[in-house]
Amino acid sequence: MTMRAVAIRGHGGPEVLEFGTWPHPMPKPGEAVVAIRAAAVNPADGKWRAGMFAGFAPVSFPHILGYDVAGVVVGGAGLTPGTRVAAMLDPFTKGGYADYVAVAADRLVAIPDGLSFEVAAAVPTAGLTGAQLIERAVDARPGQFVLLTGAVGAVGRFALDAARRRGVEVVAAVRGTRKDEALALGAAQAIALGEDDWSGGPFDHVVDTVGGDAVAALCRHLRPGGRIATAATTPIDPQGLAAIPEFYAVVADAERLGRLLDAVAKGEIAVPIARVMPLEEAAEAQRLTDAGGTGGKIILTP
Ligand SMILES: NC(=O)c1ccc[n+]([C@@H]2O[C@H](COP(=O)([O-])OP(=O)(O)OC[C@H]3O[C@@H](n4cnc5c(N)ncnc54)[C@H](OP(=O)(O)O)[C@@H]3O)[C@@H](O)[C@H]2O)c1
Structure with a gap:
């Protein structure tokens, strides 16, 4: 056959x-x-x-x-x-x-x-990666302050949703043209990656889906003891950072995928x-x- x-x-x-x-x-x-x-x-x-x-x-x-x-x-x-x-x-x-x-x-x-x-x-790879970056890789806690790069991308929007559900405050680093979209998806603040400087308080963690020099520059605002988790294949230079960026690889999780599909079906995640x-x-x-x-x-x- x-x-x-x-x-x-x-x-x-x-x-x-x-x-x-x-x-x-x-x-x-x-x-x-x-x-x-x-x-x-x-x-x-x-x-x-x-x-x-x-x-x-x-x-x-x-x-x-x-x-x-x-x-x-x-x-x-x-x-x-x-x-x-x-x-x-x-x-x-x-x-x-x-x-x-x-x-x-x-x-x-x-x-x-x-x-x-x-x-x-x-949904599967993007959804599981986004959720796992927040829930497993950095294990962001309610009230923490997290930088999320590529927040309106396929992985990023699921990470943003997982953060919102945990009561984690997100600064979204996105293309300059997509800041409003990131705010509409629930980011507390949005900055243009590679263009805007960050002058706010230190990040508790960084969740990255882009990689590269512009992300490395923002990672300098990580507080000591925080984590940098990246799903991207473009590396982040660890020089001068408070933590070594750690690559996170998605793992299968049918139970979590089921909950993601339910949330998408209910219109909670676009x-x-x-x-x-x-x-x-x-x-x-x-x-x-x-x-x-x-x-x-x-x-x-x-
Ligand atoms: N490690 C893992 O297990 C795993 C799993 C899934 C995905 N990934 C990786 O994660 C990355 C993101 O995947 P995805 O499916 O979310 O891709 P995606 O849907 O293309 O999302 C990436 C987002 O980042 C934005 N972006 C890219 N370069 C940028 C820059 N220099 N400045 C500002 N924004 C930028 C993109 O904007 P534009 O569309 O305008 O470029 C897009 O909004 C990929 O490298 C993918 O291979 C890894």
Whole structure:
């Protein structure tokens, strides 16, 4: 049996993405088979494609990219066939840019009624990373004062929501054009990253989704004993900072994903979708995501 998928046979630019016919996934014990209705394109997809992680996490070729999916259970272990589900796939094996994927049943979460496959697919990696940055990586406490960079991005807006729910006060560092949006999402203050100086009090923690020199400059306002957690792959120079920036890697958490999907379904967190494109256009979708400035997730539909 075969299916349609987009795979890479080596690292490179978006042109290495190959749309074609691939073997249908065979579930191992404990896995379900999901018919994918929507797969999100994450910034990391282009990094895996380019080989940025090949030194410590080599993949075997051909390799199907994509690890945020929403679809319908069609067989295997776990939930009843026909159940609408979303999942963050194992980032090392992936398989999301495809008609079907075999996924560990304990990663599957039922999609709440009324939530579209496209929006559900946009939630897992961004949502879990944002929530975990606040709740696990820096473990911000009620009343604390946190700098959040990229606060209106996919990860950032979930971090902002997690902070708001904990009673954490957020200073959002965003593009100058998006300060109002950050304030509307619940930031106490907003500054233009790389343009505005910070003259307020010291930050208890820094949560970063951008990286680089402009973030390092703001990290100088971290109070001693505070933490800097970054999800970004652009490093923050630790020179002169009160803490060494620590890279945080998202971990699967089906229970937390379920609560995030519920919050999105209730309209408590907005998840902008920039474009929905057919699976065949995965290379163009990655070009757009790699370039940034999309204002929302790009979703592929098989
Ligand atoms: N470690 C992990 O487990 C993990 C998990 C998920 C994501 N990530 C990483 O986290 C980062 C953010 O992911 P995402 O999905 O949230 O991406 P995203 O949706 O593109 O959000 C990034 C936000 O930061 C903004 N930004 C980027 N460079 C900026 C700059 N120099 N000044 C001001 N704003 C800037 C972007 O604005 P523009 O759109 O205008 O550029 C966007 O609003 C990526 O590097 C991604 O690979 C890591």
